[in-house]
Amino acid sequence: MTASAAAAAGQALPKRRYKDNVELSIVGLGGVVMMGLEQQECNRRVAAAWERGINYYDVAPTYGDGEAEIKLGPALEPYRKNAFLACKTTVRDAKGAQAEFERSLKRLRTDHFDLYQFHAVSSMDDVRKILAPGGAAEFFFKMKQEGKIRYAGFSAHNAEAAVALLDQFPADSVLFPVNFACWHSGGFGPQILEQAKQKGAARMALKGMAEKPWPKDLAQKDRKYQKCWYQPLDEMDKARLALRWTLSQEITAAVPPGDERLFDMAVEIAALFKPLNKQEEAQVAALGKSTEPLFRA
Numbered sequence: 530m531t532a533s534a535a536a537a538a539g540q541a542l543p544k545r546r547y548k549d550n551v552e553l554s555i556v557g558l559g560g561v562v563m564m565g566l567e568q569q570e571c572n573r574r575v576a577a578a579w580e581r582g583i584n585y586y587d588v589a590p591t592y593g594d595g596e597a598e599i600k601l602g603p604a605l606e607p608y609r610k611n612a613f614l615a616c617k618t619t620v621r622d623a624k625g626a627q628a629e630f631e632r633s634l635k636r637l638r639t640d641h642f643d644l645y646q647f648h649a650v651s652s653m654d655d656v657r658k659i660l661a662p663g664g665a666a667e668f669f670f671k672m673k674q675e676g677k678i679r680y681a682g683f684s685a686h687n688a689e690a691a692v693a694l695l696d697q698f699p700a701d702s703v704l705f706p707v708n709f710a711c712w713h714s715g716g717f718g719p720q721i722l723e724q725a726k727q728k729g730a731a732r733m734a735l736k737g738m739a740e741k742p743w744p745k746d747l748a749q750k751d752r753k754y755q756k757c758w759y760q761p762l763d764e765m766d767k768a769r770l771a772l773r774w775t776l777s778q779e780i781t782a783a784v785p786p787g788d789e790r791l792f793d794m795a796v797e798i799a800a801l802f803k804p805l806n807k808q809e810e811a812q813v814a815a816l817g818k819s820t821e822p823l824f825r826a
Contacts (some may be wrong), residue, residue, distance in 0.1 A: 540800040541582035545781045547731050548680060548701055549789050551643075553585040553613055553782045557733075560588030560597030561705045561756050561787025568600055574789065575604035579612075587704070587784050587792040589617040589648050590633055598636035605651060606638050614639060615704075617648035617684060620660035623668035630672065641676065645669065646704060647683035647694075655687075666698060682730070688826045691721045701729045706824055707734035707783070710741065713817030715825035722779060726774050734783035737775035738791060741821045756787040759823050762790060767816075769798045770805075774813045777804045 544552040550610035558578050563571045575586075586605055588597050598616075605612055609654045616633050620626045634640065640748055647659055647669075659665050672678040680701035685691035691705060703725050711717040725732050743752055762768040772795060775783050805813065 542796065542799050543802060544582070548551050551613065554583045554780050554801060555776055556583065556795050557581055557585030557587050557782050557784045558792065559784045559787050560586070560592050560601050562792050563597045563600040563604070563785065564593040564756060566600070566789070568603065571600045571604040573606070575601070579608050581800070583796070584611065585613045585615070585782050586639070587615040590629055591619060591648065595636065598633055602637040609639055612726050613643045613644065615644035616642050618665065619648045621655060621665050623663055623665055626665040626668045628666070642678055644680045644682055644702065645678040646681070650683050650685045650690050650694055651687045653690055653693060656697070658689050659694070659733040660697055681734045684735070686824060687722065688717055688720050692724045695728050695730060696722045700728070702731035702733055704735060704784070706736040707732070707778050707780055708736040708823065709771050709774050709813050709817040710740050710820035710822040711824045713738065713814050715822030716819055717822065717824040717826045720826065724793065726779065732780040734775050734778070734780045736803040736823060737772045737783040738786055738795060739823055740769050742823060754786070754788045754791070761788070761791055763794070767795065769792055770809060770813055772798045773802060773805055776802055
């Protein structure tokens with residue numbers, strides 16, 4: 530165990546305000562972590578996360594074709610009353626979103642979601658479908674009125690679409706890549722963060738420990754991290770710098786990569802979080818400008 534790991538061991542993660550009186554751990558547990566693990570190991574990991582003060586859990590039915598939901602449900606059940614559970618749907622019409630919503634409730638052994646999100650908003654066409662008559666937004670409004678959705682939001686991989694949806698839908702939060710390379714090399718991120726602030730939406734981060742795309746000639750089976758579609762940072766010094774940069778932005782929390790080894794690393798980093806100083810900011814900017822980003826504005 531490294532000196533920093535020893536210092537972080539058992540230390541509760543800091544929390545930040547989401548909305549109202551809700552405070553979330555600055556790192557959340559993504560459901561992808563559950564994929565490929567036995568149920569007993571999933572139970573152990575969620576229990577350990579809870580002990581560290583992690584109260585934010587994010588999952589989607591597309592993760593492992595439902596595997597993440599199926600395994601997270603029983604693992605989180607003992608803590609569900611006090612946990613902040615976020616789920617998503619890629620379905621853009623109200624009827625289809627309702628069917629997926631009800632299936633997710635059953636798999637996750639709950640009667641409501643603290644946050645329900647339009648998943649992976651990636652184009653202006655997505656925005657049009659969501660907001661159209663009979664679109665998924667209608668279902669979200671209905672569920673919020675009925676108390677089955679506490680907060681409504683979306684995740685986004687497209688800056689134009691994210692800004693447009695924030696402008697036209699009363700999102701409580703947006704989950705999007707807040708990544709050093711996307712920000713400094715791709716120009717992706719600042720415009721979403723600024724629009725969210727203007728609209729009063731909380732900001733949740735993805736890809737804080739992402740580095741760059743996998744090499745095009747590297748076969749899927751040869752990737753070191755099978756649950757990451759991008760090449761993550763796994764050297765502690767670089768990973769710490771990148772995640773600390775993300776957590777130094779005006780966000781509530783970050784969801785780390787789905788590989789359990791990288792999640793453990795993120796928890797260690799978050800437990801000892803300190804904002805970057807000016808020298809470190811310059812270091813991250815230089816690194817970002819020389820790295821191929823996953824997303825561009």
